[in-house]
Structure formats: C-alpha cells, structure tokens
Amino acid sequence: MAEISERTAHTRTASYEADPSEVGRVLLLYSGGLDTSVMLKWIADEYKAEVVTLTVNLGQPGEDYEGIEAKARQIGAVECHTLDAREQFAREFVAPAIKANALYGGGYPLFTALGRPLIAKLAVDVARASGCDTIAHGCTGKGNDQVRIEATIATLAPELKVIAPVRGWQMGRDEEIEYARRHGIPMKGGTEIAPYSIDDNLWGRSSEGRWIEDLDHAPEDDVFQLVTPPERAPEESQVVNVTFERGVPVAVDGERLGLVELLERVADIGCRHGVGIVDHIEDRIVGLKVRDIYEVPAAAIILLCHQELEKLVGTIHQNQFKPGLERQWAYLVYAGLWWEPLRGDLDAFMERVNEQVTGTIGVKLYKGSARVVTRSSPNAVYDRSLASFDESGGLFSQQASPGFIELWSLQSRMAYQLRARDRDSDSAGGT
C-alpha cells in the first residue's frame, strides 16, 4: 500500500472516494476492454491491492465471457466472477421502463442508464461476499455512467469506497496501449484506429466518438453493427404482433416467450427491417451536450406497441396525465437516481395503470419504419357502435352534443370576448 503516486493521493473530493491507504482488496467492474484491463494491472501495482473482477452479462451480443475471465486471471486477478443477470435486468429494469414508456430526450430508451444501477448493485453484492473494501470502475469523468454507478454504491453500501482510475490518471489511449504492451496485457487487433465507444445490452446499443462528434457528419454505415441500414433492408414488409399482459410483453406472433428471449426475438426482426436507428443529441447530466448513435430495434417496436395499447385502454384523463410522469421517470433514471424513492412512487402509478394494459398490437415494418396497423384488447375503452358513423342505436345521443358544447366552451368564449373588448378599446384610444 506504500508509495501511492502524487496523482492518486490527491484526487479525492467526495466522502465515498477511497483513501489510498485504506485500499486492500478491490472489486473491479471488468469488461475485458483496454481501459479496464490496464486498470486491473495498474490498481494491483499502484495500490499494492488484490483485485477481484466482476463481469456482468446483460445480453451484450457476441461476448466471450470465458475469454474475459481468462484474460483477467492472466493480468493478475485473484478471483473472477461472471454473472448472467439478463433475466433480472429484463424483469426488474426493462419491464418497468416499458410500463413507463421510457424515452429520455424523446429518443433514448435508457438501456445503459437501466443497466448501470444493476451492475453497481451486483458489484456491491460481490464486493461484500468476497471481502473487498473498494469498488473500481472504468468510467471517465465526462459521462453519466460514473454518476449512476457511484450514486448506487454510495446509496447501497456506505461502507464501501470507490476508485475511478480513468478519471484521474490522464493516460490517453496511446499511453494506455503503451502501458498494456509494457506489461504484457493482451489486446485485440486493430489498436491503431480508435474504435467507437460502445455500450450495449439486450435493450440497445450506443456508439459515441470519432466522426459522431461532428454534428454535421451523417452516419457512416460501419457504425451500425446490429441494425441493417434501411436502404439494404428487404423489399417486403413484415407485420409483427406483440401481445402484452398487464403491460409486459409476453408473446410474439402468438408464440409465448420468456422476456429475455422475447426481447431478443423482436430485436432480430427489427434489425432485419432497419428499424430502431436513432441519431440523438443528448443533454448529459454533467452538463455536456453530446451526440449518440443508438441502435434500439427491440425498444423501437415494443415501446411503440405498448404506448399504442395503453392509449387504447386508458381514459382521456389517464392518457393526458401519464406522459408527464413518464418524463420524470426517464429523467430520474437517466440522471442516475434509480434508488430515489420518487422512482418507486412513480412505479406504483405505472403499475396501477398497466393493470389494464393487456392485448395485442400489430406493427408493420418496412425499410426502417414501424407503423401500428392493428390493435385488440379486452380492456379497450372503445365501442365500435358508439364511434361509428352508422346509427348508434340510441346509446350516444347526438342531440346532447350542442348542450355540451355550450357549457364546455363557456369560459373560453367569455375570455375571448373580454380580450376582444380590450383590443377594440386600445385601438379606439390610439386614433
């Protein structure tokens, strides 16, 4: 624990940040990438600490978890854990987001923001179980993820401390590669060109960096690793039917599926048809405005269906009221306050509304677009005979409408007349 470099010793600002002299055994949130691999070695050397790694599977496609563990051991981890948290992520984080129609800034379905509190909670559990005093993560000081992870740890485990070496060490990418070479840390090929900065799970994928930072640079196709560019999507459209029970999707085209499998199935269909590309300007919680390219095929389809079904089963008053609470829900979650009681209060409301959200929505997918084409629900507040232009059988009295209009518009008409009077007297005075 001796000889902590100047740099490390003087970077504490918050109470939950580790005092270097207290760091003995560190739980590192490990992805297997360059940053966290360099961190593993650097923490072991700099703090003379034991490093335990945790890698969490939230459904990021194509990940080799055994390879990641092997790499961690090779770099010097004393203990390695990999947790498959897909089911928990889908049930406890994605399902509530669906019930809340959660989109931050009108376009971002929050996949990363939903994943971080779970990853950080699992880090707390594993840190406690394996006797760690500190949790380390690879976030920079510019993003939202540091807020989500550290707020979670400080909330759930006041006894644990945090270190975030990337925020303090001021190594650029080239220096990290040099460090990795020097210490025999294995790297994948292609270290010459800086890659996009990627984060993904079963609810979506984000890309940042490179030309994405030039706001007037239109997306290059190589950024799309999930969704087929719409121009290259099939010429034939496809209708996909999503069935919900109490707000949660349970079947696709009549086939009942577990939530994880269902999300993957819908994502596959969306990807094929070029659905779910979002080119998004975003207000980060730390003040920066940034651009993200998102690929969110499952969310694009499922949120569309859920919203449509909810509209069908809700009354005009429920439908007018809920979006305000949805915006607040999305903002809290985006901003890293998953554990804030207001989020639970809002969830209670979302749950209650979603008790009625049962039924099936059909969406037509074609070259990047998704459009609702059919709807059915036992709870629809809809009566075809009432809405029809045909005779309503006396149940809806059109004769009642003029009386309604007279009362409904009363205050608006009075106010309009008052203003008209003021306008007339103003212009009379002016001449």
Ligand code: ARG
């Ligand atoms: N802008 C999104 C968010 O703040 C995605 C962030 C992706 N994170 C990452 N470390 N690449 O949630």
